Structure formats: C-alpha cells, structure tokens
Amino acid sequence: MREIIVVSDLGEFGLIARIVARLATAGASPAVVLGPGDDAAVVRAADGRVAVTTDVLVDGVHFRRDWSTGYDVGRRAAAANLADIAAMGAHPTALVVGLATPGDLPVDWVDGLADGFRDEATHAGATVVGGDVVSSPTLVVSVTALGDLHGHRPVTRSGARPGDAVVVAGRLGFAAAGLALLHAGRPDAELADAHRRPAVPYAAALRLAVLGATSMIDVSDGLVADLGHLAQASGVGIELARDDLPLPAELVDAALDVGADPLSWVANGGDDHAFAATLPSDLALRAVAELADLGEPVPFAQVGRVVTGSGVVFVDGPAPAADGWDHFRP
C-alpha cells in the first residue's frame, strides 16, 4: 500500500519550494527580470504597455477532479488566460497563479498542476513568475496573465465595421463534445481530452492582429455568445450561416454517440479558446495563406459577416439551440 503525501504534510513553504522547483525546469526566459521568491516578480514590458487578464477556476464548477488531472487543470487554466492575452494581439509573457486548497489535496495533484501551468505557458511563450498558496475548504485556482503588444495597437472587441468578414481560427465545439462524452460516462474517448486541455492557436491570433483584424475575441463562452459581445461592443450586427460553420466528422460521430446536435456544440460550446475576429473582407483570403504558413495547421473558417444593426443572426435557418451559462443561474 502506497502512502499518499498531501499538501499539509509539506506545509506552505515546503509546497512553494516544490512548485518553484518544477516550474524552474522550463529554464529562464528573457522576459523575466526577477522570478519567484521576492515580494513581487518583475517582467519585461518592452512595449511600454502591458496587457493583463485574470480568471478564477473552482473545483466542482470549472473542473471535476474525477474527470481532469492536476496537469489538465493547469493546462486549461493557463490556456484560458493566455488566450485572452493573445486575443488582444499581445504576446503572452508571464503568469502568476494563486492556489487555495484543502490540506488533504494530494501533492501529486499540485505537481501536475505546476507542470501543466509550466507547459502551457512555455507553449505560448510565457513563464510562471510568481504565485500564492493558501488553505481553503474549496480548491480554487486563480490565474493572471500578462502580455506585450510589441508596438501594435490592442485589438479590442469594439472595432468591427459593417462589411468586415467574420473568421474563426481554432477548434469550435470540441470541448463541449468532450464534456458531453464525460457526462455520458465515456472518459476514455479521444474528444474528452479536448475538454481537459484546449488546443489554443496563439500564433494564429497574433498573425490575425498584425494582418489587420479590426476586432477579436477569445471564444470561451461559445461562438454565438462571444460574437454577441463583440457585436454589442462594436455597435454592429453579425450574420452567420449554419452552412459555413465547420462541422468536423469527429463531432458528428460523437453527437451520434450521445444523441446531441453537433452544430449546437460548434455554435454554442465554450472553452475551446478559438479566436473569432473581424477583418476587412479583402484580407480574409490573405489570412488563410498567413495561417497556412504557421508550421502547425490551425483550423480556419470564414463563418459570417458584419452588418449594420445589432445582434447575431443566422441567415440560412434557425440558430442552433443554446443552453447558455450564467455563473449564478444554473
């Protein structure tokens, strides 16, 4: 019988030392002026401006420990924040992480969490530079990400103009399909991993920004919902076509498996962290070429266009059914 080491066995400072050691295996980044261990870290912000965003993830609300490992949660929590940075057209530079945990959490889980944060940060070009560890009856992970704009104007949600094309870089509906498979008792399905660890095309977002995206948003609530935020901020309407939404075969298969509408996943599923952007329509084709040039292939589609008016409508049939998600209206 193996004894499980838990957080309270190590104590606060022992746990911090262990986490910092695992993070350090990523090596030093030139963006880090001063790493963990002082009152604050210091990170380069060569642009003279810094993009900053924060998220909180709660055990049983944003993740389930029987469905996701610590590594998965680290990857996903980091990805959600790094994607927000990239959606501004900013290059991710640094993360700080807060961990509020019961004392009986296995240290293995924290090891995985640290590794997940380190690996996703490294993938996005960023480094974990600091954090806080405290005791709590509920396991909560808080994340703040920083990014550098490299001299570029921030790409906000408010710049979409009538006539622009609406494009999406990255996967849509995969995380929702994975979650549905987990709910259906299929934890070993390949798509379940899409819920556990999103595949975020950070480089694609940065290319779209440089190419001239007029607006951009990280798709975390679902394509229709997030385009709704973008349309509202820009004071425009958005027309989508069901026929233009990408519907990969694996989503269709999974939908047959669990009896769902795969187009609802694509239109309304959150947590894939694709990037939805608007572009002058003559640039949409160039975007295809730019993104093909990225090394690893990124799903890319033009899904609609910006019009005068308000709201998001489908022009070729009813909107795929949405559940919606409000943190205080379950």
Added chain:
Amino acid sequence: MREIIVVSDLGEFGLIARIVARLATAGASPAVVLGPGDDAAVVRAADGRVAVTTDVLVDGVHFRRDWSTGYDVGRRAAAANLADIAAMGAHPTALVVGLATPGDLPVDWVDGLADGFRDEATHAGATVVGGDVVSSPTLVVSVTALGDLHGHRPVTRSGARPGDAVVVAGRLGFAAAGLALLHAGRPDAELADAHRRPAVPYAAALRLAVLGATSMIDVSDGLVADLGHLAQASGVGIELARDDLPLPAELVDAALDVGADPLSWVANGGDDHAFAATLPSDLALRAVAELADLGEPVPFAQVGRVVTGSGVVFVDGPAPAADGWDHFRP
C-alpha cells in the same frame, strides 16, 4: 422588513456591470490604456518592466465576515498586494480582482468590496482594471497588482550588506492587537480597525527605495519572520534590540486589556504591511528627514543592524514569543 438582494438575483453579468460602475467612480487614471470589458485590460508600463504580485484571501481563513465588512476585505486585500509592489520600489499602477462567491452572498457585501478595492487602489495611485466573477461554495478573493519601477532597479530581499541599518516604516503590531481584541469579543475597540484595514505607508517605501535601500520587504508575516526571509535571501544575519522596537501606548493598553505581551505583537504580528528595509547606516538619519517630509506622518524606527552570519537574533534579551503561521500547520 427589508429584502436582501443576493448575488444570484443579479446574475453574473448584472453583478459585473454593478461592480464596474462602482469602480468607475474613481475616474480615469493616465496609467489605464484600456479598462474593464475586453478580453484583457492594457496598462502603461513606461519603465519597460512591470512588477507583478498576487494573493488569495479565503473566507474563514484570512477574514471573517462577522468581523470585517466587504469594504474592509477589499481595502485589506488591495493593500496586501499594493504593499508588495511598493516593497520592490515600484509605483502601483493597476489591480485585477477575482471573486469566487456563493450565490447567496448579499450584493451589499460585494458593493463594499468593490468600494474598498477602489479606495485603497486610489490611495496607492493605482486603478482596478479588470476581474472575474464566478460561483463557488467558499467565498474567495484573488488579487493581482502591477507596478512601474520608474527607471529604478527593483529593491529585492537579497541586497542587505553587513553594516547596514535595519529600519521600519509603518505600524507594527497594530493588526495583531486588533485581531486579539476581536478574539476577546471587543469588535468596537479602535485598534480592531487596524486588523480590518491596514494603514500602508506606500510613499515611504518609494522614498526608501530612491534614497538607496539595499533591500526591502513588506512586513506581512511579522517583523522577525520577514526579516528572517530577508536575511536568508541576502546571506546575512540581523541583530535586533528589544529596546529599539517601537512600543506605542495603545498597544500596551490593549495588551493589558487582553493579557498579552505587546512586544510579541510588535515583533511577530503580521498584516500591518509596514516596510522593513536595510540602508547604509549613514543614510538612516537622512531617511528620518525624508519620511518626515511626506505630508502625513509615518512611524519610523531603526530597529537593528545587518551583520555577517545568518538568522535574526535579539542582542538585549530573549526573542519575544512567536506563534508562527503556516497555512497547512494550524
């Protein structure tokens, strides 16, 4: 009978709109390029480097709602992070805040929290630029603060040199005395407010940095513990004198009240967010003059000196008794 409005009555987006409106009453700061409402905020970092620190505060661990209002918790959570920024010699610029809360939390409490964050941030010259609101069985507040070094080198914990004077700007033992009074059932005692809302001398920390502090630390765990961190990081020893620790009359009175040793509060009490610094000894007197010049008076004392060796020792008697605090060893 008055009906109490709770968080779930407003829903996630209603609550966010309400918080953002309260924060906006502080007016726009020139440091804010892009405020709340997009994927990320954008903050000026004119220095080309940004200081960043994060903390997590948990209901029942870091605060009690029967002892502290939402306003108190906001002030204290902001202060803890802004003090970490100032302890690097950096000017606080921005905060992002995460709120994980049960749906039945009164909205009044959240209003107070937002006001507390706004007021403490404003006092320190910073602005709340973004955040996240999620549901959670446990109330948790996460905070990240950013700061600008104004061209100055960061003042770390590792620069103390033998011969330096050890000085403290700010109050010591007040928060601990306040906590003891609260435990003794004296919520109306004036000192109880020192636990609820620390009085952080941000400007004093920045003066000490410019004056030439060789090292500095925010006193959050207690003077002896935090000087221990500083001594370890600097590879030096620190000699303190009981006779040099400031012992204000109100602490002596409170200690008589509750049967405690007031010097233990001064030496080991946390959460006052005073600044302990080391300075070449010829600068210690100049520091007194600099700090007297600050507009509002800041308690200031030379409490010891840096020596070769390791650890923190008292040269004129036994060390005041310490309780210590480890998040996972209660």
